Amino acid sequence: MPSPSLGLELLERLGELADLGHAGQLMAWDQQVMMPAEGAAARGEALATISRLHHDRLVDPQLGALLQRDAEAEPLIVRAVRRDHEVARRVPGELTAEMSRAGSDGYGAWLRARESNDFAVFEPALRRNIDLARQYAACFPEAAHPYDPLLDRFEPGTTTEQVSALFERLRAGLVPLLSQIAMQPVHQSLQGDLPVAAQREIGLEIAHAMGFDASGWRLDDAVHPFASSPAIGDVRVTSRFDDESLTGLFALMHEIGHGLYERGVDPQLGRTTLGSGVSLGVHESQSRLWENLVGRSPEFWTHWLPRMRERFPLTLRDIELDAFIRAINVVRPTLIRVEADEVTYSLHVILRFELELALIDGSLDPGDLPAAWAAKMKQFLGIEVPDDLRGVLQDIHWSEGIIGYFPTYAIGNVLAAQLWRVAQADLPDLDAELTRGELGSLRAWLREKVHRHGRLLTPPELIEQAVGGPLDPEPMLEHLRAKYGALYAL
Amino acid sequence: MPSPSLGLELLERLGELADLGHAGQLMAWDQQVMMPAEGAAARGEALATISRLHHDRLVDPQLGALLQRDAEAEPLIVRAVRRDHEVARRVPGELTAEMSRAGSDGYGAWLRARESNDFAVFEPALRRNIDLARQYAACFPEAAHPYDPLLDRFEPGTTTEQVSALFERLRAGLVPLLSQIAMQPVHQSLQGDLPVAAQREIGLEIAHAMGFDASGWRLDDAVHPFASSPAIGDVRVTSRFDDESLTGLFALMHEIGHGLYERGVDPQLGRTTLGSGVSLGVHESQSRLWENLVGRSPEFWTHWLPRMRERFPLTLRDIELDAFIRAINVVRPTLIRVEADEVTYSLHVILRFELELALIDGSLDPGDLPAAWAAKMKQFLGIEVPDDLRGVLQDIHWSEGIIGYFPTYAIGNVLAAQLWRVAQADLPDLDAELTRGELGSLRAWLREKVHRHGRLLTPPELIEQAVGGPLDPEPMLEHLRAKYGALYAL
Numbered sequence: 001m002p003s004p005s006l007g008l009e010l011l012e013r014l015g016e017l018a019d020l021g022h023a024g025q026l027m028a029w030d031q032q033v034m035m036p037a038e039g040a041a042a043r044g045e046a047l048a049t050i051s052r053l054h055h056d057r058l059v060d061p062q063l064g065a066l067l068q069r070d071a072e073a074e075p076l077i078v079r080a081v082r083r084d085h086e087v088a089r090r091v092p093g094e095l096t097a098e099m100s101r102a103g104s105d106g107y108g109a110w111l112r113a114r115e116s117n118d119f120a121v122f123e124p125a126l127r128r129n130i131d132l133a134r135q136y137a138a139c140f141p142e143a144a145h146p147y148d149p150l151l152d153r154f155e156p157g158t159t160t161e162q163v164s165a166l167f168e169r170l171r172a173g174l175v176p177l178l179s180q181i182a183m184q185p186v187h188q189s190l191q192g193d194l195p196v197a198a199q200r201e202i203g204l205e206i207a208h209a210m211g212f213d214a215s216g217w218r219l220d221d222a223v224h225p226f227a228s229s230p231a232i233g234d235v236r237v238t239s240r241f242d243d244e245s246l247t248g249l250f251a252l253m254h255e256i257g258h259g260l261y262e263r264g265v266d267p268q269l270g271r272t273t274l275g276s277g278v279s280l281g282v283h284e285s286q287s288r289l290w291e292n293l294v295g296r297s298p299e300f301w302t303h304w305l306p307r308m309r310e311r312f313p314l315t316l317r318d319i320e321l322d323a324f325i326r327a328i329n330v331v332r333p334t335l336i337r338v339e340a341d342e343v344t345y346s347l348h349v350i351l352r353f354e355l356e357l358a359l360i361d362g363s364l365d366p367g368d369l370p371a372a373w374a375a376k377m378k379q380f381l382g383i384e385v386p387d388d389l390r391g392v393l394q395d396i397h398w399s400e401g402i403i404g405y406f407p408t409y410a411i412g413n414v415l416a417a418q419l420w421r422v423a424q425a426d427l428p429d430l431d432a433e434l435t436r437g438e439l440g441s442l443r444a445w446l447r448e449k450v451h452r453h454g455r456l457l458t459p460p461e462l463i464e465q466a467v468g469g470p471l472d473p474e475p476m477l478e479h480l481r482a483k484y485g486a487l488y489a490l
Numbered sequence: 491m492p493s494p495s496l497g498l499e500l501l502e503r504l505g506e507l508a509d510l511g512h513a514g515q516l517m518a519w520d521q522q523v524m525m526p527a528e529g530a531a532a533r534g535e536a537l538a539t540i541s542r543l544h545h546d547r548l549v550d551p552q553l554g555a556l557l558q559r560d561a562e563a564e565p566l567i568v569r570a571v572r573r574d575h576e577v578a579r580r581v582p583g584e585l586t587a588e589m590s591r592a593g594s595d596g597y598g599a600w601l602r603a604r605e606s607n608d609f610a611v612f613e614p615a616l617r618r619n620i621d622l623a624r625q626y627a628a629c630f631p632e633a634a635h636p637y638d639p640l641l642d643r644f645e646p647g648t649t650t651e652q653v654s655a656l657f658e659r660l661r662a663g664l665v666p667l668l669s670q671i672a673m674q675p676v677h678q679s680l681q682g683d684l685p686v687a688a689q690r691e692i693g694l695e696i697a698h699a700m701g702f703d704a705s706g707w708r709l710d711d712a713v714h715p716f717a718s719s720p721a722i723g724d725v726r727v728t729s730r731f732d733d734e735s736l737t738g739l740f741a742l743m744h745e746i747g748h749g750l751y752e753r754g755v756d757p758q759l760g761r762t763t764l765g766s767g768v769s770l771g772v773h774e775s776q777s778r779l780w781e782n783l784v785g786r787s788p789e790f791w792t793h794w795l796p797r798m799r800e801r802f803p804l805t806l807r808d809i810e811l812d813a814f815i816r817a818i819n820v821v822r823p824t825l826i827r828v829e830a831d832e833v834t835y836s837l838h839v840i841l842r843f844e845l846e847l848a849l850i851d852g853s854l855d856p857g858d859l860p861a862a863w864a865a866k867m868k869q870f871l872g873i874e875v876p877d878d879l880r881g882v883l884q885d886i887h888w889s890e891g892i893i894g895y896f897p898t899y900a901i902g903n904v905l906a907a908q909l910w911r912v913a914q915a916d917l918p919d920l921d922a923e924l925t926r927g928e929l930g931s932l933r934a935w936l937r938e939k940v941h942r943h944g945r946l947l948t949p950p951e952l953i954e955q956a957v958g959g960p961l962d963p964e965p966m967l968e969h970l971r972a973k974y975g976a977l978y979a980l
Contacts, residue, residue: 015535015539018536019538019539019540022532022535022536023513023540026520027516030516034524034708035724036725038723038724039721039723041721042721042722042723042724042760043721045509045512045761046508046721048509049505049510050509053543214526215528216526216529217526218526230532232532233528233529233531234525235526
């Protein structure tokens with residue numbers, strides 16, 4: 001318990017909210033990883049009930065009164081809970097329920113649209129989701145921009161204006177870099193057989209080096225890799241391996257990065273509503289840091305490549321470190337976000353952010369979305385979109401009414417590079433440690449700077465404390481220019 | 491939904507109770523099968539919260555009012571829910587909470603007592619559990635015997651008097667049969683290596699023949715095999731195999747028997763509180779019927795033994811059906827209930843029932859339990875108890891304050907034989923089907939007679955409908971006399 005000075009009654013209410021969150025997390029994890037297919041309908045109902053009970057308790061006026069009474073005992077805890085309480089109270093229950101139904105219907109429409117590769121099948125559902133998102137935003141009339149309350153669900157404390165400015169600078173740096181790379185000879189990805197069983201084995205070794213241990217973690221397969229943590233002592237990551245690429249290995253490092261964040265929260269915050277990551281952007285900074293800044297670096301592979309050669313003798317026996325690093329860092333404009341590389345990924349995100357803004361402020365009609373998508377793909381990445389499946393129908397988010405989420409992916413990339421720069425300064429031996437396979441001081445540093453705080457600091461406060469300033473695209477752009485300048489001899 | 495005539499408000503409340511039950515079932519399953527060890531503390535808290543929310547909703551006077559209002563719409567549903575509501579309302583919340591704490595403490599004391607093989611370490615905790623059980627019983631002053639309300643938690647509608655009479659007759663039949671067998675030469679159990687991987691494979695084949703399918707079931711390993719079903723479409727069984735015996739294979743058939751019950755409930759009862767098995771005794775009749783009456787019969791193995799010989803060529807290649815049947819039906823008095831055979835098992839149960847009765851009616855002091863245990867082991871099974879670990883400390887139940895549960899194991903054995911007799915009459919081809927590996931008509935028959943009703947009928951009603959009379963030990967005794975008379979040439 002965080003402090004004896006917080007009233008027992010309030011603590012018990014926070015505990016109850018945490019327990020309902022625990023149940024919901026586990027049920028959602030199980031649904032994707034363990035549940036037999038015929039359990040789906042009952043699970044949907046049960047999850048909805050748990051979520052409604054959580055919401056009822058969060059908006060309870062008696063919780064508000066207790067927060068008032070105990071406000072000075074643990075001001076940071078009370079501030080965070082009060083914020084959740086007040087945001088939840090703003091939104092009428094009927095709207096929340098309608099958004100949930102529309103999200104569920106929209107997911108069905110999206111699946112059907114994907115089957116026929118036809119955006120028109122999805123359009124009415126998207127229109128409804130956008131309309132509901134605007135109704136949600138209207139519950140916060142004081143917001144400077146109607147997108148602000150939507151963004152705030154995933155990245156509390158950061159405004160649309162700030163993200164627009166950040167992405168403007170980011171795009172201005174990325175597009176020319178990509179053009180330069182596109183003029184160079186194309187690098188080869190890894191070719192050949194990379195058996196899944198061997199990837200799983202070395203994946204688990206890398207996971208252990210990162211901090212995974214069976215007493216507090218699980219690793220399973222899932223169609224879409226994700227991380228989940230019912231409790232600080234119970235962190236669950238998933239990956240999906242295929243024997244033609246190392247995608248699953250990088251996905252695993254990514255998810256372990258998320259998991260380390262949840263696992264590193266101060267246990268004192270357990271069984272409160274503050275015992276998890278503070279925002280999706282900060283979360284993504286952790287996964288991306290491990291996946292890209294560690295996992296695609298020559299230092300990391302100095303230690304691990306010899307082990308890879310032993311595991312994959314047919315494909316990797318004769319590969320040199322330089323060639324391996326080039327092969328896992330191929331940059332090229334592609335149609336699909338989740339397959340994008342370190343340079344192009346954020347451009348996919350900025351495209352979606354700009355389209356979301358236009359849909360929410362009404363300047364773009366949902367019916368015109370495919371055309372707008374194609375125009376931006378041409379503008380940002382220089383490629384044509386051949387069909388809806390490889391264009392506007394590729395992501396699940398909008399189908400479920402999730403708007404305001406996409407920008408957090410690029411915020412994570414930006415923040416990862418900022419953290420990396422400070423870590424390099426604070427840990428002068430970091431590169432040498434990586435070449436020896438030692439990941440412990442980086443993990444400890446991240447825990448100290450980021451993980452342990454849970455949701456106690458706001459994301460802007462946490463970022464300010466950790467990197468000495470606000471979100472800034474320069475470290476990321478410098479990192480990319482230096483890295484790919486060398487790799488592509490720019 | 492069972493019927494449009496049941497009020498929507500009541501249906502929604504039943505749905506909420508079912509959803510909380512679903513969450514609790516899943517969390518308990520996960521705790522034993524999937525959860526990393528460090529998740530235990532948080533899981534305990536979360537489970538307690540879910541259980542408390544369930545209880546709060548069940549005792550809610552508004553639920554009582556709705557049950558009153560809708561009483562005539564669906565009388566059987568209303569009757570069952572009202573019974574749960576009224577029983578729960580009788581027990582003060584503080585007593586329930588204290589029983590839960592005492593059960594948790596008692597489990598710890600039991601573990602410590604087992605470590606030192608010393609009942610004295612456990613005795614104070616047992617005394618507290620017995621005292622609380624008596625307090626629980628006192629909440630039902632109209633009961634003819636203080637043990638009635640305890641039994642009623644697990645076998646609703648059956649009285650202590652009925653169980654005493656049933657067990658008296660059962661014991662009077664079993665003890666002489668056992669004495670006769672004990673005078674015959676000892677049969678050999680299976681000897682030799684029975685690799686776990688092969689057991690798992692053929693176990694899954696048998697499970698599929700019984701009705702297991704991956705779209706609605708899971709099979710996992712667990713230290714203590716059990717079955718769980720968060721929903722009718724989501725049934726989870728576990729087993730534990732070792733390579734020196736077929737214990738895990740029989741445990742699997744046992745658990746699939748439980749699972750078939752849950753899977754066979756009328757889907758119309760889904761998302762009500764009636765969508766599961768009606769009592770532990772009826773549940774155990776299903777598991778025992780598959781494990782013993784099917785799974786230890788020559789007819790069943792006529793089909794499966796050739797497949798076993800292929801899977802286990804080193805150990806079973808040359809074994810004849812007769813010898814195999816003898817080997818899986820060895821009878822001998824042993825100290826441990828969970829290792830007991832078809833003849834002795836119920837004697838272990840009757841022993842515990844009689845001791846529970848004496849502890850509850852005050853005629854036995856908890857301090858005198860080891861001596862009373864030893865005396866009954868001598869009387870029933872003719873063997874000496876060498877220490878507490880192999881005596882009074884072997885079962886977990888009393889440590890957690892679970893009293894009134896044990897008799898349901900023997901009730902299940904009795905009812906299984908009653909059902910088997912009727913099934914044989916209703917399905918004249920049953921034996922022939924078993925020899926061909928066909929289990930479908932038996933499964934359909936059990937579904938029709940038992941499974942589909944869920945908790946709609948009371949256990950006595952269901953038993954009366956299914957076998958044409960009340961619980962009766964004769965079919966079981968006849969089955970055992972015939973079977974073991976032949977096997978041991980009595």
